[in-house]
Amino acid sequence: xxxxxKPKKNLAIHLLAGGVAGCCEALTCHPLDTIxxxxxxxxxxxxxxxxxxxxxxxxxxxxxxxxKPKRQNFITVGVDIARKEGVLALYKGLGAVVTGxxxxxxxxxxxxxxxxxxxxxxxxxxxxxxGNFVAGLAAGTTEAxxxxxxxxxxxxxxxxxxxxxxxxxxxxxxxxxxxxxYVMVKEEGVASLYKGVGLTALxxxxxxxxxxxxxxxxxxxxxxxxxQHGDTLPAYQHLVMGFISGACGPLFNAPIDTIKTRIxxxxxxxxxxxxxxxxxxxxxxxxxxxxxxKGLTPRVLRVAPGQAITFMVYERVYKWMVTLSESMRxxxxxxxxxxAEA
Numbered sequence: 001x002x003x004x005x006k007p008k009k010n011l012a013i014h015l016l017a018g019g020v021a022g023c024c025e026a027l028t029c030h031p032l033d034t035i036x037x038x039x040x041x042x043x044x045x046x047x048x049x050x051x052x053x054x055x056x057x058x059x060x061x062x063x064x065x066x067x068k069p070k071r072q073n074f075i076t077v078g079v080d081i082a083r084k085e086g087v088l089a090l091y092k093g094l095g096a097v098v099t100g101x102x103x104x105x106x107x108x109x110x111x112x113x114x115x116x117x118x119x120x121x122x123x124x125x126x127x128x129x130x131g132n133f134v135a136g137l138a139a140g141t142t143e144a145x146x147x148x149x150x151x152x153x154x155x156x157x158x159x160x161x162x163x164x165x166x167x168x169x170x171x172x173x174x175x176x177x178x179x180x181x182y183v184m185v186k187e188e189g190v191a192s193l194y195k196g197v198g199l200t201a202l203x204x205x206x207x208x209x210x211x212x213x214x215x216x217x218x219x220x221x222x223x224x225x226x227x228q229h230g231d232t233l234p235a236y237q238h239l240v241m242g243f244i245s246g247a248c249g250p251l252f253n254a255p256i257d258t259i260k261t262r263i264x265x266x267x268x269x270x271x272x273x274x275x276x277x278x279x280x281x282x283x284x285x286x287x288x289x290x291x292x293x294k295g296l297t298p299r300v301l302r303v304a305p306g307q308a309i310t311f312m313v314y315e316r317v318y319k320w321m322v323t324l325s326e327s328m329r330x331x332x333x334x335x336x337x338x339x340a341e342a
Contacts, residue, residue: 013321014113018105021313025306026097031090032302033097035078036295037159040261042072074298085162093155096177100151104143109314112139112212133213140208144201150193152200153264154180160265188267199260199276206256207249211307214245232319238312246307250299255292257299258283 072080081089115138119131127135154177161172174180184192218241222233250257262279270278283291 013318013325014110015102015106017314017317017321018109019102020317021310022101022105023098024313025309026094026101028309029302029306030094030097031078032074032298033155034081034090034092034159035074036298036302037156037261038077038081039072039074039295039298040258041160041265042294074295074301092161093158093177096151096154096158096180099177100147104147104151105310105314107143107146108139108208111142112136112208115139127216129213129217132216133209136209136212137205139212140204140206141201143208144204145197148204149195149197149200150181152260153193153195154184156261156264157184192267196260196263198272199256199263203249203253203256203260206253207303210248210252211245214248215241215307215311218244232315235312235316238315239308242308242311243304245311247300247304250296250303254296254299258292258294261295 078090112135115135116127116131119135120127157180158174161174174183222237259276259279263275268275
């Protein structure tokens with residue numbers, strides 16, 4: 001290998017860079033995800049079987065008015081969780097997220113690079129916006145099927161539990177991510193971990209398609225405007241690019257995420273399309289179409305800075321790993337030359 005050859009990208013670098021970035025993102029932004037899930041589940045318990053008698057309807061209306069939850073935003077929901085269940089309750093489901101974040105990020109970045117290379121122009125090696133979009137769709141689908149769906153199901157089951165983490169006598173059904181997975185498989189079967197896999201794949205695919213397309217577009221133009229920075233732009237620019245690209249997905253696939261959360265939250269005998277139709281109709285009829293966008297604010301506030309952190313950390317760690325690999329390669333080359341001369 002000659003001294004001036006560039007090191008090739010490999011899975012080990014993607015694994016480490018993506019894993020570190022994912023852990024930083026999860027630890028920083030997970031409370032917003034818990035709040036988002038609670039907001040998406042609000043109103044679900046108020047759906048009752050209709051009563052046909054006039055007296056029964058009047059009683060139902062009065063009871064519904066009394067039981068109707070106060071209008072809350074993501075800040076008040078977060079404060080309520082911390083006050084009633086303890087601050088650590090904002091991190092419910094974090095174990096499932098952290099456990100899956102390394103393979104998820106490794107699959108996301110490595111599969112995106114793989115699909116992008118297949119779509120690159122044969123002569124120039126460049127990929128246009130359409131190629132980035134398709135590569136993002138494929139990468140999002142891949143990560144959803146292999147990692148994200150079971151991780152999301154376990155996370156949502158843990159987040160939906162309304163128990164106090166400050167009271168040792170308040171014992172939840174699921175103690176942690178591993179226990180949740182065990183109980184679900186025992187009571188509902190392995191397939192329960194893949195509830196909503198189609199919707200999860202659709203959500204992840206659209207998220208990553210928008211995410212990578214916008215990020216690659218901004219990255220290319222900033223590189224063209226600032227050639228003096230070489231391969232890696234300043235950290236704050238990666239942060240801003242990640243924030244902008246990360247906000248795109250949630251803005252147009254929020255209904256998918258809400259329906260997916262409702263499907264994954266509880267066991268059901270209904271399967272596939274029947275479950276999807278029933279949940280969708282239930283939300284529309286009982287809560288109105290605006291309910292499909294419950295949790296949008298915390299989701300944007302969670303995903304956008306999450307992607308900002310992910311891309312910034314990923315780019316820095318990836319650059320550090322490449323530099324380290326290159327320095328080690330040059331040192332090995334020099335040592336081999338010295339040994340040959342001796």
